[in-house]
Amino acid sequence: MTPATLDTRPELFDALGALVGTPHAEAYTCFCAHQTHGVRALRIERPTLGVLLRGRMRLRGDDNALSMTTGDAFVFTRACSVDTINEPDAAGVFLALVVPLCDEVIAAARLLWARPGARGGPDAIALPALQLSESLATWAASLRRDDPGAARAALASALVALCALGHSAILAPTPPTLAARIRARVAETPDRAWQSSDFETEFGLSGATLRRHLAIEGVGLRDTITDARLACALHWLYTTRWPIQTIAARVGYRSAATFSRRFARRYGAEPLQIGKDEAQSAAAVADGRMPGT
The missing domain is CATH 1.10.10.60 (Homeodomain-like)
Structure with missing residues (x-):
């Protein structure tokens, strides 16, 4: 993955960056750090979509290894455990926007896809976020105007787009342990x-x-x-x-x-290696240091 295509659609990353520090905690989380650090056996509890807004990330699971940089999207297709190394950018900020995919979103995507989700496949995948740009931009806009129904519909659309790219395993039912x-x-x-x-x-x-x-x-x-x-x-x-x-x-x-x-x-x-906070990330956005700007 490379950030070379970011300049073709900087407004998407501006829209996602504008969500940092806003009061929609139930819909997504912004993970910020200021030191390079690794997290061992990070447990992912459900299918999850994320976008790396700043820095680099390396993931290693049971079945594959991924390397991502600013502007990449990453998807956990099912509950799993991964090792991760997170690296800040040159300005010292690592920032990822992470969206746990609720049951309602997955059910809606199943109806739209209208085919069984594939069994198997990797636990984690990565792709340029621009491949999901329409759905992600609609999701961000829906959150900004406080329309959760439209936001969930946009996420379902993003899942259908992933299915069209060959990643329908995210729709396969996986009852929790x-x-x-x-x-x-x-x-x-x-x-x-x-x-x-x-x-x-x-x-x-x-x-x-x-x-x-x-x-x-x-x-x-x-x-x-x-x-x-x-x-x-x-x-x-x-x-x-x-x-x-x-x-x-x-x-x-x-x-x-x-x-x-x-x-x-x-x-x-160590706990002190991780953090600090969304407020610092919001300040970074205000300084104009987002992808594509």
Whole structure:
């Protein structure tokens, strides 16, 4: 992937960059960093679309490796785990806009595509964002005028475009695992003192059945809870200016030192290597340092 074609459609990247720091947190997330860093075994919980607005990114999954630069789109076609290295640009900013694809968007795309989604294929793909320019521009415009229905329709259109490019695997149904359902529940209140009984009640399972299902998936309950908490911390490190102590407390750790050790053991990066915040990214946009400008 190269940014050589960016000048042919800079307005797309201006439109996407204008979303940085705006109040549409439920629709997308802007991940910002200012140091080169790697994240080990980053868990992607559902099909996801992203655009790299600044910097470079390298991904390695179970079945492929990708290298992307400013102006590339990346798509996770299903839940998966990847290793990533994120590198800021010459001005010291890494910025990616990431859109988890909700069930309604995928269902709408299935209706529009009207063919079964292919089975198999890579977990992650990359392509120039300009190949999805019409859908992405419509999505951004819909969000700016506070029209979520039109925004979801634009994302469904983007998925149909991906299918036409040979990536219909993103439409194949993939029911969430029990561990994924537990992580989603923990993410709602990561500082809670979660117990097995909470999930037994939530999912209508006995303790023995819960443990057996998790064992089949190759995970344990305590590790699953910890994984969910640390994933929340990773998200906040990328998207807020909160101090490490605040983030640690919000994910259930009384000690920032203990949190930092467990975070580094899980992701292979220190918390201080990641961040800082969307406000800094918005300032970069205001300075005119977006792709194509």
